[in-house]
Amino acid sequence: MDTDIADVTGGGQLLDGTERGLDHRIRTVWMAGWALGIAVGFGAAATVLAVGGRATAAVTVGFAALAALGLAGLWVGAVWRRWRWSAWQDALELRHGVVIRRQSLVPYHRIQQIDVERGPIERVVGISTLVLRTAAASTDAKLPGIPAAHAQELRHRLLERAGNDDAV
């Protein structure tokens, strides 16, 4: 049934170890988070300055906010380009990070549960995040940017490979 998740797999087999990137819509989600943070931080500063009668400084803060937004856009693009994941027959492999590059491997037989998370922005753009949980709290296994229509199918496919004991 790989054709059901062809958008995720790019038309190939899911568990062939092919290196895949994230759905481009995840950039919108990440960018929205940055925009919200910048708006709150710089907006508060600009408001205080404007109320205090320092209009020039407030405008400067506004331009700084635009510059920060541009930098955030560059950062989000870099993060998105670095994100790669591969589903093998026995494990899921994730690679991501710009400054600190991380690589993690989670064997399916260690999976305790898989959560499908969808934040408000993710719901708007139609993507989901798969969170693989093992018995180790430190496991890094969050796979963002999965099209919502295929998240459940992907979750089901990975859970089929999970062990049937308590994996401890």
Place this chain on the structure above:
Amino acid sequence: MAVPTGGVPPTAPARTSPLTLIAAGIRILAAVPLILLQVGLGSATGSGGGSAALVLGLSAAFLLGGGVIQGLQWFLRTWQMTSTELVIDEGVFTRHHRVVPYDRVQQVDLQRKLIDQLLGVATLRIDTAGEGGATSVTLGLLDLAAAEQMRAEVLARRSAAVRGSWTPPHPAEATGSAPPPQPAGGRPLHPPPFGPTPPDAPQGDAGPWHPGAVPGGWSGGSNIAGPGQPPAVPVLTLSPARIVVAAVTGLLPVVVTPLLVATWFAVLAIPARSGGAALRGGSLVAITVVAVFVVGFTALGRVINDWGWRLERVGDQLHLRAGLTTVRHLTMPLRRVQHVTVSDNPLRRALGLCSIAVSSAAGPGASQQATTRLVVPVLRTSDVAAVLAAGLGDGWDIPPLTPRPPAARARAVRRRILALAIPAATGAAIAVLSGASALAVLAALVVLVGIPWGLIAHRRAGWAETEHACVLAKGVVHHRIAIVPVAKVQSARCADNPFQRRSRLRSLHLDVAGDESPLTSGTWDDTVLDDLPDDVAIRLCRTLPRRSGGAIQVGPPT
């Protein structure tokens, strides 16, 4: 997991010991002296008899209400052991129905505080692991005999849930008169060193697989096995003298004492100008008080905590008994052991001593570290292999370690010089502002400590990979060698920053069950090693988790 449903008779619902009410009453009555003191102070300050009567009345109502609620809680709390699970019903206003499947039980501990010992009762604590985290249930207070019987029952039924059958406890075994079980059908006495116990391997067939105790006067102990359990084989017993040695050579005294001594001499260097003598005298008194409290009380606490320390192996479980005021009976199934850390500090290294921490998958909470880690407070370094073999079986030996590459040595020195640069610069700046140029130079020279520190750190770090385990070593003051069974690796990560990429180095993180937080568990960091060769880190990251499970068990989604 399929759990057997036949052959295990359920017990009748039961309450905890009525002595629970007496213990609760003692705790409530402990508030009476405070109340009387309050009333006395009120009378002494002339607040009037009215307020004293009010305080007494409110206190009496509080005590009465507390007593009634405690009584109701005891009456409404029942427990029952069914064929597959332990069921606890409790709660006065909000009723709770708690179900603990035996196959999820990680550890079963008996705890006896001082008041429990006086009353002849104990608290039973059962740690479990489930999806999304671990939890625990406590049953207190139970009659001591009932608590020990229940612990044995839970462990027997947990074993039955794992292997699919159950044998009722034999009365003769409870008295220790039963002959030790013999291996049948040519089955090896040694359990597999790592990984889950095979379903067809009875939990109690390990037998006297280790012929004797660890040499060197560290052994002893007695049979603490409960009914239905195989006989206990002593692994290690610590005499009071050894416990004192463990207390005074611990990491805290070793780190704090030199700092206090250095501070002492720094204070002595204060010039005896106007007020200087008084400042010096006061500071010396303060340092002495701190030394007594920090070092003395820490050592005393360790002695009280570890008094009567005795480790035994009962079948496929480790049993620990320790404590003076609060006696702990910790039971750790071997199949739940996630990793072992052998650690020492400079003083212990000089004395040829070290300690061992055995971490299990149970992680009921940050404050319960003592129940998730079984710590051997001190032992001879030369006895480590024998103790690990006696307690955990084969495959836990520490192989020769491979050092990290030369690029890692340079980074180790650079990192420590940078770490010292900020405090050294701050100290030098303060000294310059104070006009003490000699002290400023001395503070700046502290940076140079980073060179030997980094070199020693590099020399003490290393890694090894065996058929069964991955071994990671690091640390200077607190040197740790973590033995992580391949079968217990949940997942693996590696990471590199730009400086590491330039030197083709990476950090390796092995994730094991039960690691909750580096701040609370203290174990997270043990399974991490920085600055491994790039290709080695990637290879270990990609292969170790895959080797942990063998064949994939394909089944329906849960």
